[in-house]
Amino acid sequence: MPVIYILWLRQMVRYLRTRSRIVGAIGQPILFLLALGYGVGSVYKKAGEGNYLEFLVPGIIMQTILFSGVFWGMQILFDKRFGFLKEMLVAPVSRFKILWGNALGGATISLIQGIFVFIVSLVLGFRPYNWLLIPLSLLVMIALALALTSFGAAIASMVEDFQGFQSINNFLIFPLFFLSSALYPLTNVPPVLKFLASINPLSYAVDLLRYTMIYQHHFNLALDVVVLLATLAVTSIFAVNRFNRIQI
Amino acid sequence: MPKSIIQAENVVKVYPGDITAVNDISFDVKAGEIFAFLGPNGAGKSTTIKMLTTMLRPSSGKLLLNGHNVMTDQDAARKSFGIVFQDPSLEEELTAYENMRLHAVLYGIPKTQQDDRIKELMELVELWERKDSLVRTYSGGMRRRLEIARGLLHHPKILFLDEPTLGLDTQTRNVLWKYVQKLSKTEGMTIFFTTHYLDEAEDVAERIAIIDHGTIVASGTTAELTKSTGTKDLEEAYLSLTGETLRDETSNANNGLNMRTATMNKMRG
Numbered sequence: 001m002p003v004i005y006i007l008w009l010r011q012m013v014r015y016l017r018t019r020s021r022i023v024g025a026i027g028q029p030i031l032f033l034l035a036l037g038y039g040v041g042s043v044y045k046k047a048g049e050g051n052y053l054e055f056l057v058p059g060i061i062m063q064t065i066l067f068s069g070v071f072w073g074m075q076i077l078f079d080k081r082f083g084f085l086k087e088m089l090v091a092p093v094s095r096f097k098i099l100w101g102n103a104l105g106g107a108t109i110s111l112i113q114g115i116f117v118f119i120v121s122l123v124l125g126f127r128p129y130n131w132l133l134i135p136l137s138l139l140v141m142i143a144l145a146l147a148l149t150s151f152g153a154a155i156a157s158m159v160e161d162f163q164g165f166q167s168i169n170n171f172l173i174f175p176l177f178f179l180s181s182a183l184y185p186l187t188n189v190p191p192v193l194k195f196l197a198s199i200n201p202l203s204y205a206v207d208l209l210r211y212t213m214i215y216q217h218h219f220n221l222a223l224d225v226v227v228l229l230a231t232l233a234v235t236s237i238f239a240v241n242r243f244n245r246i247q248i
Numbered sequence: 249m250p251k252s253i254i255q256a257e258n259v260v261k262v263y264p265g266d267i268t269a270v271n272d273i274s275f276d277v278k279a280g281e282i283f284a285f286l287g288p289n290g291a292g293k294s295t296t297i298k299m300l301t302t303m304l305r306p307s308s309g310k311l312l313l314n315g316h317n318v319m320t321d322q323d324a325a326r327k328s329f330g331i332v333f334q335d336p337s338l339e340e341e342l343t344a345y346e347n348m349r350l351h352a353v354l355y356g357i358p359k360t361q362q363d364d365r366i367k368e369l370m371e372l373v374e375l376w377e378r379k380d381s382l383v384r385t386y387s388g389g390m391r392r393r394l395e396i397a398r399g400l401l402h403h404p405k406i407l408f409l410d411e412p413t414l415g416l417d418t419q420t421r422n423v424l425w426k427y428v429q430k431l432s433k434t435e436g437m438t439i440f441f442t443t444h445y446l447d448e449a450e451d452v453a454e455r456i457a458i459i460d461h462g463t464i465v466a467s468g469t470t471a472e473l474t475k476s477t478g479t480k481d482l483e484e485a486y487l488s489l490t491g492e493t494l495r496d497e498t499s500n501a502n503n504g505l506n507m508r509t510a511t512m513n514k515m516r517g
Contacts, residue, residue, distance in 0.1 A: 006353040083335045083338075084338065086337050090303060090331060092326040092355060
């Protein structure tokens with residue numbers, strides 16, 4: 001336990017010491033909220049779909065957790081390149097603990113960022129449907145943060161350099177975000193898009209988040225929960241499996 | 249006769265693609281000895297150190313550290329050594345003290361002893377005054393000293409030093425070897441080091457092994473090596489054993505430099 005705690009603490013200390021990164025990581029989602037929420041909002045309303053900002057907030061919270069979760073999971077790649085991973089790997093502790101100390105730190109950070117975006121959205125005029133459901137939103141965010149940090153950690157264990165990291169951002173993370181139900185309702189989109197979004201596990205997480213925040217959903221709620229938990233299970237196993245294979 | 253503290257028996261490492269990095273090496277290091285492991289680039293030095301320090305699994309053979317098998321009794325083997333890696337391995341965004349504390353926790357040093365032990369070692373390497381500075385602000389020499397202090401924190405029986413003086417100025421190098429010799433003398437610690445500076449090996453090492461093309465080509469004291477090769481000093485003996493040709497190291501060295509060059513190229517491109 002002290003081992004997991006100290007590794008978690010290290011991630012938190014790193015996070016709090018790099019204020020520029022905090023601002024950078026929160027800036028993008030806020031830009032999305034402002035530009036899309038207000039920019040597209042009026043058209044959305046004219047199309048008879050209701051309040052776009054309301055629809056968008058859960059999607060942007062998911063985006064925040066996605067980007068920051070994968071990024072902080074990727075901390076392992078930085079540790080690999082800058083050498084600190086060796087220090088951890090030759091210590092008399094299991095790799096499992098090393099992985100989870102770091103991943104829990106990453107997940108906590110992305111959760112904090114997600115909560116921060118939620119608070120900003122309140123300032124921008126967002127109101128949840130029912131405050132009593134917000135603890136459930138938090139649970140969804142925790143599960144999502146854990147899954148995505150594990151995913152990031154697994155990928156970081158596999159790639160060797162920062163070019164690899166960039167490609168993953170461009171070819172995996174952005175598509176996962178744009179081809180989900182984060183930005184648009186799936187009811188009237190072309191079949192291809194609808195298909196892609198429906199095989200994207202993140203769509204189900206957003207759906208669940210949207211249900212707990214604004215009482216709207218697209219998929220079956222039980223299916224949402226199952227997909228979210230299955231994603232968490234698969235990404236965790238993936239992370240453990242890949243991390244155990246690191247050789248330096 | 250002192251007991252062996254590092255034992256390697258018929259150790260082989262074959263990388264994927266049938267590249268044999270280490271080909272059936274055996275050696276013994278006695279407790280309390282200062283042992284130099286020399287060889288050209290790509291000869292198998294790093295692979296051997298990685299296997300000894302549990303970072304890499306040997307393809308076959310047996311490695312014992314302080315009597316613990318590095319494969320089957322990993323945690324006990326890990327507790328018996330401290331290591332200063334060839335490349336930096338500190339967490340730059342933490343202070344020196346925080347780096348030390350993290351190490352103390354990883355190695356299960358009891359909480360009540362942590363502070364005293366950290367202070368003692370940071371004073372030994374003369375960094376206590378700077379304990380609350382971020383490692384990012386440390387010079388190369390200070391980092392090395394901190395890495396040595398960190399490697400000693402958990403009272404290891406063996407200290408591995410992988411090219412510890414690379415890129416350090418003469419003053420720091422002298423100070424570093426002075427510490428190391430003191431440790432060996434006062435604590436009876438076994439020192440296993442690699443270096444490309446043969447004068448260092450000649451000055452400090454009590455026994456030397458030379459590895460080339462994955463096999464150990466010679467071992468013994470400097471006197472024995474020069475005598476058997478009919479040469480004047482260690483450098484000549486080394487060259488007569490390993491030849492004068494240049495080696496290309498197939499390296500995926502994890503130094504931050506590769507990464508920095510890569511990002512710089514990218515920024516330019």
